[in-house]
Amino acid sequence: MGCEEEILIIRSYDGQYADRVRVEDLERRCEVGPSERVFLFTDTMGDPICRIRNSPLYKMLVAEVDNQLVGVIQGSIKVVTVHQAQKDWAKVGYVLGLRVVPSFRRRGIGCSLVLRLEEWFVANDVDYTYMATEKDNEASVKLFIYKLGYTNFRVPAILVNPVKHYRSYHLPSNIQISRLKVGVAEYLYRKFMASTEFFPHDIDQVLRHKLSLGTWVAYYRDDTDDAEDANFETSGSKSEMTIPKSWAMLSVWNSGEVFKLRLGKAPLSCLIYTESSKVIDKIFPCLKLPSIPNFYEPFGFYFMYGVHREGARTGKLVRTLCHYVHNVAATTRDCKAIVTEIGGEDSLREEIPHWKLLSCPEDLWCIKALKKEARNSLHELTKTPPTTRPALFVDPREV
Numbered sequence: 305m306g307c308e309e310e311i312l313i314i315r316s317y318d319g320q321y322a323d324r325v326r327v328e329d330l331e332r333r334c335e336v337g338p339s340e341r342v343f344l345f346t347d348t349m350g351d352p353i354c355r356i357r358n359s360p361l362y363k364m365l366v367a368e369v370d371n372q373l374v375g376v377i378q379g380s381i382k383v384v385t386v387h388q389a390q391k392d393w394a395k396v397g398y399v400l401g402l403r404v405v406p407s408f409r410r411r412g413i414g415c416s417l418v419l420r421l422e423e424w425f426v427a428n429d430v431d432y433t434y435m436a437t438e439k440d441n442e443a444s445v446k447l448f449i450y451k452l453g454y455t456n457f458r459v460p461a462i463l464v465n466p467v468k469h470y471r472s473y474h475l476p477s478n479i480q481i482s483r484l485k486v487g488v489a490e491y492l493y494r495k496f497m498a499s500t501e502f503f504p505h506d507i508d509q510v511l512r513h514k515l516s517l518g519t520w521v522a523y524y525r526d527d528t529d530d531a532e533d534a535n536f537e538t539s540g541s542k543s544e545m546t547i548p549k550s551w552a553m554l555s556v557w558n559s560g561e562v563f564k565l566r567l568g569k570a571p572l573s574c575l576i577y578t579e580s581s582k583v584i585d586k587i588f589p590c591l592k593l594p595s596i597p598n599f600y601e602p603f604g605f606y607f608m609y610g611v612h613r614e615g616a617r618t619g620k621l622v623r624t625l626c627h628y629v630h631n632v633a634a635t636t637r638d639c640k641a642i643v644t645e646i647g648g649e650d651s652l653r654e655e656i657p658h659w660k661l662l663s664c665p666e667d668l669w670c671i672k673a674l675k676k677e678a679r680n681s682l683h684e685l686t687k688t689p690p691t692t693r694p695a696l697f698v699d700p701r702e703v
């Protein structure tokens with residue numbers, strides 16, 4: 305460490321009251337993101353490990369200097385699909401929530417926390433560790449890439465759509481939307497999305513989780529080869545299903561039950577829009593202009609995951625599903641946004657309603673191999689040309 309007299313202690317978060325309060329206080333003091341842009345604060349509602357506790361295996365570390373809590377980091381481990389020469393799955397460790405209080409930065413604490421978490425990954429037989437950051441978060445990019453040997457991996461897009469509580473979408477009458485039983489949803493995900501990069505092998509746990517609000521399919525009412533109606537129901541044998549030619553599915557996770565978000569600073573254009581649209585709304589309520597919800601108060605959001613489509617005419621199906629989710633969200637007072645994250649090259653982006661102003665077109669994922677065999681495969685993984693990259697599955701437990 306840079307400062308000789310200070311002794312840095314890194315230990316596991318103990319979950320006791322004192323640790324909880326100190327970690328929450330640290331979180332409040334740490335801004336994430338480049339200073340000239342939006343700051344997103346996370347309110348963990350008294351449970352600092354809420355963002356990892358739904359993963360199969362997780363850990364939070366804290367850093368102390370002179371009995372002061374000066375840094376934190378979290379990590380989770382799971383098995384996912386990764387296309388490598390030897391096998392098409394890998395154990396991955398996700399690094400998140402790295403924070404060091406401003407007055408203790410540039411003393412090697414951030415670096416030490418990541419290295420200690422990597423030791424835990426190694427002890428748990430992890431093949432790759434990965435993390436996500438805004439690509440213009442210079443401190444984070446330099447720390448992970450230049451200092452710790454992570455490599456740019458993928459640049460997924462985070463799409464955000466505000467919930468308009470006063471307005472529900474009209475859904476087309478020729479499209480049927482049905483909610484799937486969990487077993488059927490699992491069957492369809494394993495059949496159609498298992499080869500998607502980072503598909504979690506414990507998808508059943510994700511779907512059965514209490515935060516998962518459900519999985520829905522959409523299809524055209526008159527879209528089967530024979531006279532039979534489309535049928536996603538089954539009482540056992542999957543062959544009973546009559547799957548239409550074109551269909552789309554997605555699942556919804558209630559992230560607002562876990563933590564709340566709050567905007568600290570917004571781009572000027574966003575502020576102007578919020579203020580002026582409020583005024584216009586007051587004067588001309590009948591215009592029903594889409595005013596942005598107040599993102600400066602803590603708000604919850606729904607995360608749409610596992611968005612998938614099969615067949616030719618699917619754009620309208622995906623849009624209708626998204627509108628359906630919006631209408632459900634609009635009945636929940638505190639849910640102010642619908643968020644999803646998809647591969648950067650995924651053409652789904654055109655179909656998922658979102659506001660460019662609130663979305664992040666390039667979330668940077670970086671990866672590092674922890675085992676020798678994984679190191680050999682890393683080159684193939686990171687060098688795949690964007691056009692041939694398989695779609696990406698973003699796990700709602702890691703949002």
Ligand SMILES: CC(C)(COP(=O)(O)OP(=O)(O)OC[C@H]1O[C@@H](n2cnc3c(N)ncnc32)[C@H](O)[C@@H]1OP(=O)(O)O)[C@@H](O)C(=O)NCCC(=O)NCCS
Nearest residue numbers: 336402403404409410411412413414415437443444446447
């Ligand atoms: C990112 C963060 C955790 C770094 O913590 P830190 O303790 O200052 O990091 P370290 O001292 O270990 O820095 C290690 C290396 O990272 C790079 N780095 C760290 N902060 C940097 C900065 N502000 N600008 C440029 N490079 C930086 C440097 O290469 C540094 O090595 P050096 O000091 O020898 O040049 C801290 O800035 C922070 O809490 N930021 C706000 C939260 C955040 O953005 N977290 C990342 C989310 S993924």
